[in-house]
Amino acid sequence: IRREVLTETCQRVLPSMFCTAFTECVSFLSLGLSSAPVLKVFSFYASAGVIANFFFALLIFIPVFFFAMKYSTAPRGVCSPVDCIPSGKSGIRRTTRRKFDQIRSSRGWMPHLLEKYYAPIIFTKKGRYLTILLQFILIAIAIVFIPQLPIGLDEKMSVPIDSYVYKFMAELPFTLSVSMPVHFVVHAKNGATLNVHDKNLMDLFCTHRGCNERSLGNLIDEAVKVTKTDLISQPAMNWLDDYTKFRAISSSGRSCCLFNRKEGRYCTYEEHSHRRDGNFANVSTNERHLQPYRDMVKDLGQFKCAMPTLDCGMNGGMAHNEALNIDEYGQVKAFYLRSFHRTFSNSSDFIDGLRLSRLICDEFRKVLDVNGYKDIEVFPYSFYYVYYDQYLFIAFSTTSQLALSAGIAFIGLTMTTVSPTTALIVAVNTLSATLLLVGYMVMMGIELNALTIVNLAMSLGIDLEFFAHLCFAYANSGRANRIGRATDALVNVGSTVFSGIVFTKFIGLLVLYNAQSQIFKTYYFDFYLGLIPIGTLHGFLFLPVMLTFWGPDTYLRRYVEQ
Numbered sequence: 001i002r003r004e005v006l007t008e009t010c011q012r013v014l015p016s017m018f019c020t021a022f023t024e025c026v027s028f029l030s031l032g033l034s035s036a037p038v039l040k041v042f043s044f045y046a047s048a049g050v051i052a053n054f055f056f057a058l059l060i061f062i063p064v065f066f067f068a069m070k071y072s073t074a075p076r077g078v079c080s081p082v083d084c085i086p087s088g089k090s091g092i093r094r095t096t097r098r099k100f101d102q103i104r105s106s107r108g109w110m111p112h113l114l115e116k117y118y119a120p121i122i123f124t125k126k127g128r129y130l131t132i133l134l135q136f137i138l139i140a141i142a143i144v145f146i147p148q149l150p151i152g153l154d155e156k157m158s159v160p161i162d163s164y165v166y167k168f169m170a171e172l173p174f175t176l177s178v179s180m181p182v183h184f185v186v187h188a189k190n191g192a193t194l195n196v197h198d199k200n201l202m203d204l205f206c207t208h209r210g211c212n213e214r215s216l217g218n219l220i221d222e223a224v225k226v227t228k229t230d231l232i233s234q235p236a237m238n239w240l241d242d243y244t245k246f247r248a249i250s251s252s253g254r255s256c257c258l259f260n261r262k263e264g265r266y267c268t269y270e271e272h273s274h275r276r277d278g279n280f281a282n283v284s285t286n287e288r289h290l291q292p293y294r295d296m297v298k299d300l301g302q303f304k305c306a307m308p309t310l311d312c313g314m315n316g317g318m319a320h321n322e323a324l325n326i327d328e329y330g331q332v333k334a335f336y337l338r339s340f341h342r343t344f345s346n347s348s349d350f351i352d353g354l355r356l357s358r359l360i361c362d363e364f365r366k367v368l369d370v371n372g373y374k375d376i377e378v379f380p381y382s383f384y385y386v387y388y389d390q391y392l393f394i395a396f397s398t399t400s401q402l403a404l405s406a407g408i409a410f411i412g413l414t415m416t417t418v419s420p421t422t423a424l425i426v427a428v429n430t431l432s433a434t435l436l437l438v439g440y441m442v443m444m445g446i447e448l449n450a451l452t453i454v455n456l457a458m459s460l461g462i463d464l465e466f467f468a469h470l471c472f473a474y475a476n477s478g479r480a481n482r483i484g485r486a487t488d489a490l491v492n493v494g495s496t497v498f499s500g501i502v503f504t505k506f507i508g509l510l511v512l513y514n515a516q517s518q519i520f521k522t523y524y525f526d527f528y529l530g531l532i533p534i535g536t537l538h539g540f541l542f543l544p545v546m547l548t549f550w551g552p553d554t555y556l557r558r559y560v561e562q
Contacts, residue, residue, distance in 0.1 A: 031401055149438060214367045409464060410423045474489040
């Protein structure tokens with residue numbers, strides 16, 4: 001008898017378990033296609049965990065449960081399911097009505113509550129239409145909040161609140177007055193050198209009279225003047241402008257760059273002033289034209305090594321010593337223009353500063369393409385960019401990966417439930433739950449970063465736990481109409497989902513309530529405190545009502561009770 005009862009239980013439960021495990025596994029594995037390392041690691045461990053849990057339940061839990069049934073006894077006065085179902089040659093036979101009522105009365109208060117009070121209310125015509133309207137209203141509100149989702153990670157969350165480091169980091173935005181340098185690096189593709197004797201090319205980088213209006217230096221100056229947030233605080237330190245002044249002849253008739261006729265080399269004005277031998281001639285250029293390439297190559301090294309003085313303040317030894325990369329042949333391989341960001345105090349400032357620098361480079365690439373210099377590359381660099389580069393694309397990456405994961409889950413559900421309609425209903429509710437969860441993140445101030453990406457990916461699996469079991473029970477119901485099948489699924493499986501998923505996860509969250517780490521409290525306690533009610537709302541209200549409207553008309557098999 002016990003073997004027959006356990007066999008019947010497995011016939012009802014294992015297909016649903018396989019459906020959920022298979023769908024979650026392929027959904028998590030799809031996250032491994034992401035370029036984000038955190039999602040690749042999560043996809044491997046999450047899918048391996050789902051497979052391990054499924055086989056644990058199949059190979060270990062069921063045999064242990066079978067042996068434990070020998071010692072189970074029914075409450076006094078109540079017929080045990082094992083004793084009420086007689087066996088015979090045809091297997092499990094139909095029970096009498098009286099014994100069936102006794103079995104149903106021993107199921108507990110949750111199925112009774114769902115069947116007698118909850119289902120009759122939500123499955124009325126008015127209740128079903130109000131439920132669909134409520135879902136659309138909540139989705140609309142969530143969509144309004146989603147653009148306000150903060151991006152980044154507050155560094156203070158990495159330390160406990162009572163730590164002295166937390167106090168230091170909290171005061172740092174108000175006391176720090178050091179701005180960060182940003183370098184706009186220019187180099188030729190494929191390791192080539194820059195043709196610095198090309199006047200048209202050099203006019204695309206300088207800022208003095210005669211230069212291109214859309215030059216890189218002018219674009220940086222424009223960002224300083226136009227940007228209301230002052231993300232870039234000062235004009236670029238342009239070596240080309242200083243070099244032009246370095247070679248120019250002043251009103252007194254002298255130049256900072258001299259040529260020694262006797263020795264055939266370049267030197268500075270200070271060297272000439274010490275020697276006074278009359279062997280030096282001025283090497284000059286006006287504000288619009290550069291010297292020929294053969295002269296410029298020879299004295300660029302002198303320019304970048306000469307230290308500024310009172311007479312020649314434009315010498316590049318102090319400001320531009322590292323701005324030029326000159327090889328052993330005297331050719332320029334790369335250079336940069338340097339500016340400074342303003343003092344940043346939070347993640348949004350760092351991200352906005354990086355975004356503005358990228359926009360300047362993107363605009364300048366268009367200028368290079370228009371002028372025919374497609375073999376020249378330019379990019380911004382600051383030492384903090386490597387930490388915040390991920391946040392420029394994190395919104396698109398999160399959306400695309402979750403959409404891909406949900407699409408693969410739809411295919412998995414279609415394969416296991418043999419019902420595209422049921423899979424589509426689950427996909428719609430998963431999308432709705434995700435949108436509401438992101439709106440909840442905005443309300444709670446939870447930022448979008450690597451931690452929340454993993455949590456959002458995990459929420460897809462938890463949502464499938466809420467939805468897949470109910471949909472599978474709906475497809476296997478023997479009722480004649482959609483409302484009857486939805487009621488049957490909600491009563492028979494809803495109570496199990498509530499006690500096995502909702503109740504147990506709330507108990508697990510209580511452990512994190514008094515956590516000293518803000519990361520645990522914000523990204524796990526607060527996040528899952530919204531995930532569980534949202535999943536419960538969809539699994540116990542929106543999903544059953546949608547099944548009553550658009551659920552499949554066919555079912556796989558009838559219940560034994562029918």
